[in-house]
Amino acid sequence: MSFIRDTWIIFRRSMVLSLRQPLWVVIGLLQPILYLTLFGPLLQTIAATSGFQGDAWQVFVPGLLVQLGIFGGLFVGFGIIAEWRSGVIDRQLVSPAARTAIITGRTLRDVVVITVQAIVLVSAAFFMGLRVPVGALLIGLVLVALLGAAFSFISNAIGIATKSEDALAPMVNTLALPILLLSGILLPMTLAPAWLQMVANFNPFKHIVEALRAVFLGQFDAPIVWIGLLLAVVLVVLGAWVGSRVLAAQTK
Amino acid sequence: MKPQSHPFQPIRRLPAALIAVPNNDNEAQVTNTIIEAKGLKRSFKARGAKGKTIDAVRGIDLSVREGEIVGFLGPNGAGKTTTLKMLCTLLTPTDGSATVVGADLRRDPVEVRRRIGYVSQAGSTSPEAKVGEEIVSHARLYGIDKQVAIQRGKELLAALDLAEIWDRTCGSLSGGQRRRLDIVMGLIHQPRLVFLDEPSTGLDPQSRANLWNHIRKLRDELGTTVFLTTHYMDEADSLSDRILIIDNGTIVAEGTPAELKKRVSGDTITLTLRTEADAARSAEIAARLTGADAPVSEANVVRFHVPDGATALPVLLGDLTKAGIDAIGVDVNRPTLDDVFLTLTGRSLRD
Numbered sequence: 001m002s003f004i005r006d007t008w009i010i011f012r013r014s015m016v017l018s019l020r021q022p023l024w025v026v027i028g029l030l031q032p033i034l035y036l037t038l039f040g041p042l043l044q045t046i047a048a049t050s051g052f053q054g055d056a057w058q059v060f061v062p063g064l065l066v067q068l069g070i071f072g073g074l075f076v077g078f079g080i081i082a083e084w085r086s087g088v089i090d091r092q093l094v095s096p097a098a099r100t101a102i103i104t105g106r107t108l109r110d111v112v113v114i115t116v117q118a119i120v121l122v123s124a125a126f127f128m129g130l131r132v133p134v135g136a137l138l139i140g141l142v143l144v145a146l147l148g149a150a151f152s153f154i155s156n157a158i159g160i161a162t163k164s165e166d167a168l169a170p171m172v173n174t175l176a177l178p179i180l181l182l183s184g185i186l187l188p189m190t191l192a193p194a195w196l197q198m199v200a201n202f203n204p205f206k207h208i209v210e211a212l213r214a215v216f217l218g219q220f221d222a223p224i225v226w227i228g229l230l231l232a233v234v235l236v237v238l239g240a241w242v243g244s245r246v247l248a249a250q251t252k
Numbered sequence: 253m254k255p256q257s258h259p260f261q262p263i264r265r266l267p268a269a270l271i272a273v274p275n276n277d278n279e280a281q282v283t284n285t286i287i288e289a290k291g292l293k294r295s296f297k298a299r300g301a302k303g304k305t306i307d308a309v310r311g312i313d314l315s316v317r318e319g320e321i322v323g324f325l326g327p328n329g330a331g332k333t334t335t336l337k338m339l340c341t342l343l344t345p346t347d348g349s350a351t352v353v354g355a356d357l358r359r360d361p362v363e364v365r366r367r368i369g370y371v372s373q374a375g376s377t378s379p380e381a382k383v384g385e386e387i388v389s390h391a392r393l394y395g396i397d398k399q400v401a402i403q404r405g406k407e408l409l410a411a412l413d414l415a416e417i418w419d420r421t422c423g424s425l426s427g428g429q430r431r432r433l434d435i436v437m438g439l440i441h442q443p444r445l446v447f448l449d450e451p452s453t454g455l456d457p458q459s460r461a462n463l464w465n466h467i468r469k470l471r472d473e474l475g476t477t478v479f480l481t482t483h484y485m486d487e488a489d490s491l492s493d494r495i496l497i498i499d500n501g502t503i504v505a506e507g508t509p510a511e512l513k514k515r516v517s518g519d520t521i522t523l524t525l526r527t528e529a530d531a532a533r534s535a536e537i538a539a540r541l542t543g544a545d546a547p548v549s550e551a552n553v554v555r556f557h558v559p560d561g562a563t564a565l566p567v568l569l570g571d572l573t574k575a576g577i578d579a580i581g582v583d584v585n586r587p588t589l590d591d592v593f594l595t596l597t598g599r600s601l602r603d
Contacts, residue, residue: 006393013381013389020380087374091437094340094370095393096362251361252344 003098010092010105018109028072028113032121035064036128046187054217057130062140062212063185065118066205069144072114073151074176077159077168080106084163093250100244103160107152107243114148115141136215139225143212146232153239157246183209204231286445286477287316287339289357291348294334308334310501311348316479318444321471323492324481325589331501332481333373333449339479340370340447353445366394369438369446369476373453375430376437379423383409383433386422387440394441401440408436412466428459432466439476446470448480452487464491485589495589499597513587518543519561521568523554524581534579537571561586 019025043056083089092102118141122130154175159168180186182196183205189197200206211228219225292312298304309331316322326332337343339352341361349356355363377386384405391401409415412432417425425433431451438446451467452460468491470476482488488495489509497505497512505512523538525531528551535547535554541564547556558564561584572579 009389009392013385016385017378017380083378085374086378087372087376087434088378090342090372090374091370091376091390092393094342094365094368094372095390096365096395097393251342 002096003101003104006097006101007105007108010097010101011108014106014109015112018113025113028117029120032064032068032117033124036121036124040125040128054213055129057125057128058132058216059188059213061122061125061130062216063183063209064121065140065144066147066183066209066212067180067185068118068121069114069147070151070179070205071176072117072144073110073148073153074155074172076106076110076152077155077157077172078165080156080159081163081165081168084160089160089250093247099247099251100240103153103156103243103247104240106156107149107240110152111145111149114152115145118144132216133218135220136218139215139220139229140212143208143229143232146229146236147208150232150235150239153236153243157239157243160250161246179203179205182206185209204235208232284318285315285351286318286320287314287350287352287479289314289339289348289350292335292338292345292350293347294331294338294343295346307501309338312498312501312503314496314503314506316445316477318477319471319475320493321467321478321480321491323488323495324479324498325485325488325495325593326481326483326498327593328483330498332483332498335498336447336449336479336481340368341365342370353443366441367443367445369441369443371434371438371446371448371451373450376434377422377430379421381422382418383414383420383422383425384418386433387437390437391440396441404440404442405436408439409433411469412436413462426459428455428462431455431459431463435466435470439470443476445477445479448478450481450483452482452484460487467491485593489589497589497593497596499593504596505592509589512589512592514559518545518557518559519564519587520555520557520583520585521561521564522581522583522585523568523579524583525552525554525577525579528552530577533575534572534577537575537577538568540571541568 040056040060043060046056080089089102093099122137122140155168155172158171162168162171182189182200182203184200185205189200189206192200207224208228208231211222211225214222214224290313292309292314293307294309295305295307298306312331312335324332324335334343338345339350339357341357341364345358349358351357352364353367355367357364376390377383384402387405387409388398388401391405392398396404406415406418409417412435414429414432414436417429417433422430422433435446435448435451438448448467452463455463464487467478467480471478478491480487480491492509494508495506495512496503521538523531523534525534528549531549531552531554535549535556538544538547538554538556541558543559544564545557547554549555565582565584569579569582
């Protein structure tokens with residue numbers, strides 16, 4: 001199983017390098033807490049609107065978790081461009097390592113970083129008043145990890161395909177903005193006019209957010225939960241496919 | 253050199269199958285071909301223009317024998333790096349075939365990867381990573397055990413005068429140290445063939461000379477075959493046993509540095525005489541030398557080319573004495589590789 005071995009080697013190297021940058025680890029951990037403390041209080045009144053069910057934390061934390069998965073993954077491409085520039089990617093491509101391991105190992109590191117951030121986020125939310133079943137939290141973490149993996153694959157793939165921060169930045173923003181606006185992460189889509197709701201229905205992340213909110217309300221057997229998880233898995237598969245295609249194309 | 257002080261000694265104690273064959277062991281091994289390429293071609297899609305392609309490499313044949321240092325010389329954009337990347341499996345050839353260290357480049361690129369080392373001009377390490385970590389993680393990708401990787405890595409570092417850098421971050425090294433570390437990374441799996449892409453680009457003169465010594469040592473002491481690209485003629489000249497000159501995607505000449513210089517432009521002989529009349533008569537005499545081209549006279553100076561200045565000079569001076577002409581100055585200039593390139597392509601390498 002050289003793929004698993006190589007993925008592990010690449011993952012370990014990336015993980016060690018990430019941990020060597022304590023500033024980034026701290027910033028990464030601080031971000032979700034900033035969201036909770038500076039944005040959470042605003043939500044207390046919004047949660048009372050008719051669009052949402054449950055208390056502010058049950059509405060807000062699922063949105064934040066999904067957002068963390070998306071944005072935590074989307075920006076990792078900058079790192080792989082730097083690695084390519086210092087010759088590390090070519091060095092690994094010229095070794096007998098499994099091609100897909102070169103991207104999967106890095107994505108795995110991103111998943112670990114994002115999951116740790118998610119754990120910090122839900123722990124902080126717990127202290128601020130979030131009360132949900134442990135099972136809901138676990139499903140939330142799995143969902144964040146899946147989204148992080150999907151977007152890390154895609155961001156790494158774009159990074160390695162374009163090899164330019166100037167190309168990656170607008171692409172990431174173009175991708176992120178409609179996803180965020182049409183997902184109902186910050187405001188419920190039920191407040192939107194009918195046409196906007198229609199458009200939002202095509203955004204898989206709207207359903208993923210809804211799935212996680214249902215879980216946080218204890219509705220584990222709601223069909224939306226399965227739809228959300230399935231969508232997340234599909235996204236990971238899609239991202240992995242794009243990622244390995246791009247990696248293989250590097251030597252074409 | 254005393255065998256005890258052999259810098260690569262520890263590596264030689266490894267199983268015979270892992271060790272590159274030293275080039276002076278016996279005749280049969282010296283003539284082993286380690287790279288054999290036929291009609292290697294690479295074209296890229298032109299950006300913007302539909303269906304248009306740019307031929308970066310237009311059908312290259314080349315063969316490299318085990319134990320050689322071969323310099324691949326050409327101006328920027330000639331197709332050096334493209335050819336190198338094809339031979340290293342980083343680019344799939346559009347056409348043609350090659351065998352690299354016994355493995356077929358197209359059918360078995362993974363086996364080629366196992367058997368070659370590649371040192372890119374972009375480097376090989378992250379600035380934040382520690383030297384030892386990079387070496388060990390790279391070695392692990394070749395299936396090398398961690399303990400073996402540490403031992404081998406430290407030995408290689410010591411051999412390249414980098415003994416004390418194991419725990420330092422790669423970004424804290426000097427340019428020359430970092431380049432030598434790249435070579436250590438490329439050698440960690442003990443390949444019989446190593447590719448060096450523009451090894452001395454960006455180094456100061458002292459680091460360059462030092463690097464060249466290490467590259468020579470690599471071949472002389474480990475028997476590693478070295479294939480290097482360069483656009484510096486002095487680098488190709490002083491390092492290579494054999495040079496391939498590439499221009500515009502094709503190989504335009506090949507040979508030892510001495511052969512190339514002799515074949516293409518010959519040596520320049522410049523005679524300075526007392527009078528213009530002496531110069532005119534000397535020009536006539538010089539023109540009769542075997543292989544000489546038409547001499548050019550300017551006032552009392554005559555300049556012409558002969559295939560080999562060292563053997564032509566005594567004959568010329570004898571003829572001049574017989575004719576009663578007294579030369580007051582003689583200069584023999586050996587051609588540089590730049591002269592060679594100029595004669596071959598009509599352009600200077602420096603362009």
